[in-house]
Amino acid sequence: MVYYVRFLKPPKFHQEKKNAKLSRPQQKKSVFITALICITTDLGDDFLAEDVDLVATWAQRSPRETIDQISLKWQAGSRQLAISMGPYSIDHVSQHEAVFQIRTQTIPQDILGIDTTPLVISGCSAPFKWQSEPAEKLIQREFSMRSKSDPPLKIWEETGxxxxxxxxxxxxxxxxxxxxxxxxxxxxxxxxxxxxxxxxxxxxxxxxxxxxxxxxxxxxxxxxxxxxxxxxxxxxxxxxxxxxxxxxxxxxxxxxxxxxxxxxxxxxxxxxxxxxxxxxxxxxxxxxxxxxxxxxxxxxxxxxxxxxxxxxxxxxxxxxxxxxxxxxxxxxxxxxxxxxxxxxxxxxxxxxxxxxxxxxxxx
Ligand SMILES: C[S@@+](CC[C@H](N)C(=O)[O-])C[C@H]1O[C@@H](n2cnc3c(N)ncnc32)[C@H](O)[C@@H]1O
Structure with missing residues (x-):
């Protein structure tokens, strides 16, 4: 059975409270992207029980361009993984409508094929903005088909x-x-x-x-x-x-x-x-x-x-x-x-x- 990355808490921009110990330039950079994910079965009854290196990408929604990336590790035995990416300045985060993608480090594309289907199915969040609600509780899967002439198959599903x-x-x-x-x-x-x-x-x-x-x-x-x-x-x-x-x-x-x-x-x-x-x-x-x-x-x-x-x-x-x-x-x-x-x-x-x-x- 394959495992699906899911958002337990969809991504959002989160501003840290002012910290008197930080210098002024540090104070200016106070926004983080936070999310809570799990890697679970279709039924959601079991969690991936092996270590996997992941990449979280903050991207501009359209045109899709990577803004920042971090590496993460899902560890065997985990039930969830909290992600915090940043800090960024308000100027920086307020420029873009964002999406947040999680995939495994070794597999750049989820290709559906008898010997290519990945163990961990990656996902991308719904769009979200600075100073608005977290992203909708949805995740989009994107599968490439083996035949290069077929367009990718993009499917939204719920994260609940x-x-x-x-x-x-x-x-x-x-x-x-x-x-x-x-x-x-x-x-x-x-x-x-x-x-x-x-x-x-x-x-x-x-x-x-x-x-x-x-x-x-x-x-x-x-x-x-x-x-x-x-x-x-x-x-x-x-x-x-x-x-x-x-x-x-x-x-x-x-x-x-x-x-x-x-x-x-x-x-x-x-x-x-x-x-x-x-x-x-x-x-x-x-x-x-x-x-x-x-x-x-x-x-x-x-x-x-x-x-x-x-x-x-x-x-x-x-x-x-x-x-x-x-x-x-x-x-x-x-x-x-x-x-x-x-x-x-x-x-x-x-x-x-x-x-x-x-x-x-x-x-
Ligand atoms: C496990 S899901 C499978 C969804 C999809 N076919 C897939 O494989 O990803 C089972 C589907 O059967 C539908 N279903 C269950 N009982 C139904 C009914 N009485 N009439 C129509 N659809 C029903 C559910 O709403 C659900 O979408």
């Missing part, structure tokens, strides 16, 4: 503990796999490779439980002629719309968002044929599995050839019900795994299932 408004490991694995398939590397799922090949008409994709929208947005960033509909509960709408607005998609591709609660699907669930349904890390809650599978069933009734790509990190045994429900609904799967780095040079696997409806021969 919401389940929905986060990026999950299974999402990274889905993107890695889709990227391989799109770039022509034969994967263990030839049906998907075939579906993602250039074709006469645009690919129609729907994502269920899209969260921040990372998988669907990545697909439309990597694939030409691809229309993606992201769906989830209303609580994600604001962050997912922000991510859609900032996405740099392939010119002939599109992404939009619509609320879709599996427990209350609308009667006219889908008016258009679908080629691909994406489901990433949505099987963790056994109570919602019957309605999730029912929505999949209804979508595939109107698009019998649709493929469903399900990515999951097994968290508990109750998730196994998903496979029984899918079997009962006459879905058959091809299965593979995608490795992600884990601490202490270990690796972890995310399970991927590509389902399609079993066509019953009635002749």
């Amino acid at each position: 503990n919401s389940i929905a408004r986060h990026i999950w490991d299974a999402a990274l694995a889905s993107i890695l796999f889709l990227n391989q398939s799109i770039s022509g590397t034969a994967t263990a799922i030839p049906l998907l490779d075939q579906l993602l090949k250039p074709r006469g008409s645009a690919l129609q994709a729907v994502e269920l439980g899209a969260g921040c929208g990372i998988v669907g947005i990545a697909l439309a960033t990597m694939l030409d002629q691809c229309n993606v509909l992201l769906t989830d509960l209303p609580e994600v709408e604001k962050i997912v719309m922000r991510n859609i607005d900032e996405a740099r998609l392939k010119p002939s591709s599109s992404v939009r968002y619509q609320n879709l609660d599996w427990d209350e699907p609308p009667p006219n669930l889908c008016s258009q044929p679908i080629d691909l349904i994406l489901v990433s890390d949505c099987t963790y809650n056994a109570d919602s599995l019957p309605t999730l599978v029912s929505v999949l069933d209804r979508l595939v009734r109107t698009s019998p050839d649709a493929l469903i790509l399900v990515a999951l990190k097994r968290r508990h045994e109750s998730e196994a019900i998903f496979f029984d429900l899918m079997k009962d609904a006459a879905f058959i799967a091809q299965q593979t795994t995608v490795p992600l780095p884990s601490q202490h040079d270990q690796s972890d696997t995310i399970e991927l299932y590509c389902y399609r409806r079993e066509h019953v021969d009635v002749s």
Whole structure:
């Protein structure tokens, strides 16, 4: 499992009180940038248990230019790391709208690839200014794809503990796999490779439980002629719309968002044929599995050839019900795994299932 830098306290400018012991020039430089970070799992249930050298960068928001940098160390056993950078003069800090980025010292870019995905996913804060509130409680991830022609994938997520408004490991694995398939590397799922090949008409994709929208947005960033509909509960709408607005998609591709609660699907669930349904890390809650599978069933009734790509990190045994429900609904799967780095040079696997409806021969 990979680890994500998160802001427990987002960055802000902080002015030290006057200290009579300091000389006048020292007094003038009294502003610090402070933040509190942790390096934790997608679920936020564990902290990175190895030492990592980090770099914190204060940068001008736009155009993005580094103003100052410091080195830091995250130590095994830590649960948080307080950062204080400075001192700077008021004149200096009041000139710029700032952002604050934390990354590991050895990895200049987070490149998503089977052997390049970093153990620690870096992040950049929302903008903040002198004499205003701290930065919003958000963090932006920036991933480069292996194909140089693809623009970077920039995704905002919350820094707090919401389940929905986060990026999950299974999402990274889905993107890695889709990227391989799109770039022509034969994967263990030839049906998907075939579906993602250039074709006469645009690919129609729907994502269920899209969260921040990372998988669907990545697909439309990597694939030409691809229309993606992201769906989830209303609580994600604001962050997912922000991510859609900032996405740099392939010119002939599109992404939009619509609320879709599996427990209350609308009667006219889908008016258009679908080629691909994406489901990433949505099987963790056994109570919602019957309605999730029912929505999949209804979508595939109107698009019998649709493929469903399900990515999951097994968290508990109750998730196994998903496979029984899918079997009962006459879905058959091809299965593979995608490795992600884990601490202490270990690796972890995310399970991927590509389902399609079993066509019953009635002749
Ligand atoms: C663990 S998150 C995964 C988010 C995203 N797919 C990813 O992998 O980064 C599970 C997602 O399922 C959504 N979800 C849970 N129950 C739902 C329901 N009844 N209807 C629609 N979405 C639901 C949550 O809101 C959340 O965004």
